[in-house]
Amino acid sequence: MESGRVPFTRRYHKLYLTTIGLSNLGDWIYLIALNLIVFEKTESAMAVAALYLLKPLASLSTNFWAGTLIDRWNHKYMIIFLDLIRGASILILAFLTELPAIYVIVFFVNMASAVFEPSSLTYATLLIPKDDRQKFQAWKSFVMSGGFLIGPGAAGLILLFWPPEAAFYVNAGTFLLSGLLMLLLPDVSVKENDSAEHRLTFRMFHEDWREVIRFSRHVPGVFFIYGWFQFMMVMAAAVDSLEAVFAKDVLHISDAAYGMLVSVAGVGIAVGSLCNAGYTHKWKASSLLSTGPLFVSAGYLLYACSTTVVGAASGFFILSFSLAFANTGFYTFYQNHVPVRMMGRIASVYSMMEAVLIIMMTVFISIAAEWGSVRLAVLTGTIIMFSGAVVLRRICIRGAGSDLLNEEIKEEEGSCTL
Known part of the structure; x- marks a missing residue:
């Protein structure tokens, strides 16, 4: 393989961050509106939770083959195509009134997002120098x-x-603009020397899965750290599926107040990200990875125990402030410990396992909320999350002692070595 890496410039750095920001901005606007539309139509916690089940279901339907495409196709143009597909799909939502049709379109949006995320991470790894x-x-x-x-x-x-x-x-417009800005960025895709490798077959999918399994066995420490961090994100997704219901039925706040409550979390992650960016040169990725998730789960616990908007807002601020550090530690760890030539396949296969767990835990928590107490369901989820954060910290501390978190994956002649 031959890397298509181009000289890194700050202009590319800023432009790519802009495209990421536009996509993410639209996601939040449409997600909150969608939650409220579905809840007003049904007044059912299960119906709202079903929106969150669509994401892991979409991952299950795409991730067994998506990684093979991501690692072999042009990353830049795949990202542009997926932005346009998501924008067009969300535009269709504006004209739908029937709940089943809404679920179908949201499912397709989530399918595109399931392919987009590992594509974007691989593109960033190729574009941004290691240091x-x-x-x-x-x-x-x-x-x-x-x-x-x-x-x-x-x-x-x-x-x-x-x-x-x-x-x-608004969401459709942000995706369109994001795709157009991607046209200004360089093509950094890994180029295959043998064009025959572009002919996708079931045998190729099978071999890719075997290669991911070999990688996981070769570096089990990377697999366990990745797994425990994603387990925390699984529990966060399950708890988040009841966020709108918790705000309306437990805290008894208005739609506008709910939107502003979530904005407090935005302030937290903004402040946390600024602190992280300003002092990132003083902190190791391993420290961020071991400590950040612990405070994220503590914030969720405070939110789950709150009885007032102030208490919930405090929990939102703490968890989002800490999330900036946790994500930086995790994604830096991932980029430095996974070979770029198979990042798409590894992320896709691991995401399939994550999707199964999200479905299981979201169903469990939504049933507990529907048949029992919304507060108890949310509290149970956050306690499980906190326990996972404690385990992750212990793994990271042991890994640091054995130099796991300080060593990096190197690609030599197509093989992966630690």
Whole structure:
């Protein structure tokens, strides 16, 4: 293989961060509006939770083959295509009224997102030099916090003055602009020397899965750290599926107040990202990875135990502030310990396992909320999350002692070595 890497410039850095920010901004606007539309139509926690089940179901339907495509196709143009597909799909949502049709379109949007995320991470790894990756991830957290901060606030304003469907027009526009800006970025895809490798077959998919399994056996420490971090994200996704229901039925707040409550989390991740970006050169990725998730789960616990908007907002601020550090540590670890030539396949296969767990835990928590107490269901999920964070920290501490977190994957003649 021959890398298509081009000389790194700050202009590319800023432009790529802009495209990420636009995509993320639209996601938050449309997601909040969609949650409220479905809840108002059904007044059912299960119906809202079903929206969150669509994402892992979409991952299951794409990830067994997506990694093979990602590692062999042009990353830049794949990202552009996926941006345009998501924008067009969300635009269609504005004209739908029937719940089944809404679920179908959201499912297709999530399918495109399932392919987009590993494609984007692989592209960033090729574009950004190794020594700049931790700083880039820190600034990426800050840019994404802009969507987290501005998105819910913008959604709240839209809900005050326009119907919720207006959020879909805004979201479609951000995806379109993101795709157009990607045209200005360089092509850094890995180029295959043998064009025959582009002919995809079932045998190729099978061999790719075997290669991922071999990699996981060769570096089990990487597999376990990745797994425990994603387990925390699984529990966060399950708890988040009841966020709107918790706000409406437990805290008894208005739609606009809910939007502003989520904006507090945006402030937290913005402040956390700024601190992270400013001092990232003083912290090791291993420290961020071991400590960040612990505080994220503590914030979720505070949120689950709150009885007032102030208490919930405090929990949101703590968890989002800490999430900036946790994500920077995790993604830097991933980029430095996974060979770029198979990042798409590894991310896709691991995401399949994550999707199964998300479905199981979301169903469990939503059933507990539907048949029992919303607060108890959310509290149970956050306690499990905190326990996972404690285990992850212990693994990271042991890994640091054995130099696992300080060593990197190197690609030599197509093989992976630690």
